[in-house]
Amino acid sequence: MIEVRNLIHTYPSCSDPVTLQYPSFTVHRGDQRVLMGSSGSGKTTLLHYLSGLLVAAPGQVKISGTDLAGLNEAQRDGFRARHLGYIFQDFHLMQGYTALENVMLALGLAGVSPRERKQRATEALSRVDLGHRLHHLPVQLSTGERQRVAIARAIVNRPEVLLADEPTAHLDEARSHQVMDLLKSTAQDLNAALIVVTHDPLVKKHIPDLLTLGALA
Numbered sequence: 001m002i003e004v005r006n007l008i009h010t011y012p013s014c015s016d017p018v019t020l021q022y023p024s025f026t027v028h029r030g031d032q033r034v035l036m037g038s039s040g041s042g043k044t045t046l047l048h049y050l051s052g053l054l055v056a057a058p059g060q061v062k063i064s065g066t067d068l069a070g071l072n073e074a075q076r077d078g079f080r081a082r083h084l085g086y087i088f089q090d091f092h093l094m095q096g097y098t099a100l101e102n103v104m105l106a107l108g109l110a111g112v113s114p115r116e117r118k119q120r121a122t123e124a125l126s127r128v129d130l131g132h133r134l135h136h137l138p139v140q141l142s143t144g145e146r147q148r149v150a151i152a153r154a155i156v157n158r159p160e161v162l163l164a165d166e167p168t169a170h171l172d173e174a175r176s177h178q179v180m181d182l183l184k185s186t187a188q189d190l191n192a193a194l195i196v197v198t199h200d201p202l203v204k205k206h207i208p209d210l211l212t213l214g215a216l217a
C-alpha cells in the first residue's frame with residue numbers, strides 16, 4: 001500500500017528553484033492508477049519518491065507501512081528490491097548482460113540464493129513470453145522485447161507496488177495495448193498496487209482511475 005502525505009520537493013537552483021507540492025493520497029494493494037499531468041508537473045519526481053530514490057523532506061511516503069525516510073540508503077536499496085518493481089521509461093537494462101542475467105540481478109539484490117535465481121528469472125521471462133530469448137543481449141532484442149525484460153525484472157521479486165514510467169512511449173498502438181494488458185494482469189496476479197505515469201490517452205482507457213498533478217497535458 002502507498003501513502004503520500006504533505007510531500008513537497010524542491011529542486012534547488014541559484015536563479016529559479018522548482019517547488020513541487022503533491023496532493024496527499026493513498027493507493028491500496030490491488031488498486032490500479034494512472035498518474036497524469038502536464039509536462040514538468042512532477043510525475044517522474046513522484047515515482048522517485050515512491051521508490052525511495054528520493055526521500056521525503058518535508059512530507060511522508062510510506063510503502064506497506066514503512067516510512068522510506070526512516071531507512072538508510074542500503075536499507076532503502078534492499079527494501080526497493082524486495083517490495084517494489086520499477087519499469088523505467090528507457091528500461092535501464094545492463095547492456096553487457098543477457099535477458100536472463102538482467103532479471104537474475106534483481107533477485108541477487110533482494111537476497112535470493114544463487115541456486116534459486118536462474119529458475120525464478122526463467123519463470124518471470126516466460127511470464128512475459130520471452131522464454132525463447134533468455135540468452136539474448138538487450139541489443140539483440142526489439143524495443144518491445146527489451147521492455148518485457150524490464151517488466152520481468154520488475155515483477156520477479158513479487159513486489160507489492162509496481163511503478164511504470166511512460167510504458168507506451170516507444171510502442172505502436174497494438175503493442176501499447178499488449179503491454180497495458182500485461183501490466184494490468186501481472187499486477188492483478190501479484191495483488192500489487194499499479195501506478196502508471198503517462199501522457200497517453202490509450203493508457204487511460206485501460207486504467208480509468210486517475211491521479212492528477214497540476215493541469216492535464
Ligand SMILES: Nc1ncnc2c1ncn2[C@@H]1O[C@H](COP(=O)(O)OP(=O)(O)OP(=O)(O)O)[C@@H](O)[C@H]1O
Nearest residue numbers: 011012018020037038039040041042043044045046
Ligand atoms: N535534477 C533536476 N534539477 C532541477 N530541476 C529538475 C530536476 N529534475 C526535474 N526538475 C524539474 O522539476 C519539474 C518536475 O520534473 P519531472 O521530471 O518530475 O516532471 P514530469 O511531470 O515527469 O515531466 P514530463 O512529463 O515532461 O516527463 C520540472 O520543472 C523539471 O524541470
